[in-house]
Amino acid sequence: MIDNRVKFRHLQTFVEVSRQKSVMKAAELLHVSQPAVTKTIRELEEVLGVAVFEKDGRGIRITRYGEAFLKHAGAALTALRQGFDSVSHALHADAPPIRVGALPTVSTRIIPQAMTLFLKEDVPARIKIVTGENAVLLEQLRVGDLDLVVGRLAAPEQMTGFSFEHLYSEQVVFCVRAGHPLLSAGSDLFGELERYPVLMPTRASIIRPFVERFLIANGISGLPTQIETVSDSFGRAFVRQTDAIWIISTGVVATDIADGTLAALPIDTSETKGPVGLTVRADAIPSMPLALLMRTIREAAAEAAKS
Numbered sequence: 001m002i003d004n005r006v007k008f009r010h011l012q013t014f015v016e017v018s019r020q021k022s023v024m025k026a027a028e029l030l031h032v033s034q035p036a037v038t039k040t041i042r043e044l045e046e047v048l049g050v051a052v053f054e055k056d057g058r059g060i061r062i063t064r065y066g067e068a069f070l071k072h073a074g075a076a077l078t079a080l081r082q083g084f085d086s087v088s089h090a091l092h093a094d095a096p097p098i099r100v101g102a103l104p105t106v107s108t109r110i111i112p113q114a115m116t117l118f119l120k121e122d123v124p125a126r127i128k129i130v131t132g133e134n135a136v137l138l139e140q141l142r143v144g145d146l147d148l149v150v151g152r153l154a155a156p157e158q159m160t161g162f163s164f165e166h167l168y169s170e171q172v173v174f175c176v177r178a179g180h181p182l183l184s185a186g187s188d189l190f191g192e193l194e195r196y197p198v199l200m201p202t203r204a205s206i207i208r209p210f211v212e213r214f215l216i217a218n219g220i221s222g223l224p225t226q227i228e229t230v231s232d233s234f235g236r237a238f239v240r241q242t243d244a245i246w247i248i249s250t251g252v253v254a255t256d257i258a259d260g261t262l263a264a265l266p267i268d269t270s271e272t273k274g275p276v277g278l279t280v281r282a283d284a285i286p287s288m289p290l291a292l293l294m295r296t297i298r299e300a301a302a303e304a305a306k307s
Contacts, residue, residue, distance in 0.1 A: 005047050008080070011073045013040040014052060018062050018070050079285060097126035098290050101137035103151025103206070104232045105170065105249035105276060106301075111150065113300035118293050125289035133204045133230055138162070141281060147290055149279040150297060152206040152249070163282045164275075167301040171273040172207055172214070174265040175246040175253050177239055182265055189265055190218050197225045197244040199235050210272040211247050217271075236262075251276070251304075276301070 016026040017037065027034045045051055052066035062070065102111050111129065118127070130137070130146070134154055140146040142161065153164055174189075176182060185192055200223075201208045215221075227244075229235055232252050239246045239262060246253070246262075256262035278294055280286070286294060 006044065010040055010044045010047075011077055013037055014044055014066075015070070015073050015077055017041060017053065017060075018066065021059060021061065023060070083288070097128040098148075098287070098293055099128045099130070099146045100293070101140060101146045101149040101151075102129055102131050103134060103137070103149070104131065104230060105152060105251040106150045107131050108232060108252055109254055109304055110251065110297065110300050113303065114293065114297040117296035117299055121292055121296075123289050123292060125293075127293070133202060134158075134206045135204045138279070141279065144281075147280070147284070147286075148294065151276060151279075153275045153277060154206055154279070155209075159279075161282055162279050165278040165280075166275045167277040167298060168305040169273050169275050170250045171269045171271075172211055172247055173250045173253065173257075173269060174267050175239060175248055175257070175262050176243070176265060177241075178260055178263050180243060180263065182245070183263055189267055190220055193220065193245060194224055197227060197242065198223045199238065199244055199246040199248070200226050200228050201247065202228045202230050205230055207249055207272070207274070210274060214269065214272050254304075 013026065013030065016030055017023060020026045020029065023034050023037050023041075027037045030037065041053065048065070048069065050065040051063050052069060053060045054063050100111075107129075115127065130140075134149075134151065135158070137146060137149045137151075138154060138158055141149050153159075153166070154162075182189060182192055182196075201211060215223075227238075232248075235246050235248060236253070236256065238244055245265070253262055253264075257264055278297065
């Protein structure tokens with residue numbers, strides 16, 4: 001349990017004396033007297049119950065207890081400074097934008113609702129939302145071009161250096177236009193698939209392996225007419241105008257199915273279910289606006305999961 005006697009000045013003074021290896025130099029940089037620095041260090045040592053500095057000839061050196069405490073004290077100060085910076089950025093319109101990568105499964109339903117909630121908070125922050133294949137978005141996140149990726153959990157080998165927060169789970173759906181012939185067909189739907197064009201997720205997409213395993217498990221090793229796409233706008237338009245079958249994550253077409261313009265074929269795809277959530281760099285500390293946006297995404301996802 002953290003002792004409430006430890007104040008910001010204790011950490012700041014301790015870290016500065018550690019850096020300078022001198023009470024006099026630390027006092028000059030902190031714009032306080034040497035006795036004030038010494039008193040602050042003594043107070044910290046009293047709380048810790050150990051000495052953090054010891055005499056070394058005419059100077060001082062940090063003790064092993066001080067070394068153990070230093071990395072945590074430094075990290076705490078860094079986190080506080082970043083917190084102050086994030087609040088400062090949030091108050092200025094010229095702050096860097098929050099850059100979000102959204103996979104198709106969340107860009108139709110979750111992200112619009114999250115943005116509606118975020119805008120109600122009246123935070124003067126700019127948001128940049130980009131869509132694309134999972135591999136591309138994760139690479140942009142890895143190099144710092146994105147701050148957050150929202151979508152399905154990637155394969156383990158792609159998650160090195162990332163942290164994932166699970167929001168909900170969803171499966172794929174075989175989607176067609178309202179009035180499609182297969183909606184009134186018999187029980188052997190898999191035997192009928194090869195008669196129609198099929199929109200498939202691209203090979204770089206997260207759900208492609210789930211779809212391929214599902215098809216193979218149901219006796220389909222290949223489909224004669226395939227169109228690979230991650231474009232939800234193309235998929236939606238093409239399926240509405242043709243007899244094509246769209247194999248896609250439920251979240252992409254949930255609204256279309258709800259309003260009756262598209263329909264899901266009666267195929268049990270529960271084995272394709274996978275987690276959807278927030279992916280960030282493991283070493284990243286979210287700014288205040290980003291933390292707020294992540295909160296509104298959680299709220300939007302919770303609402304969507306109820307429907």
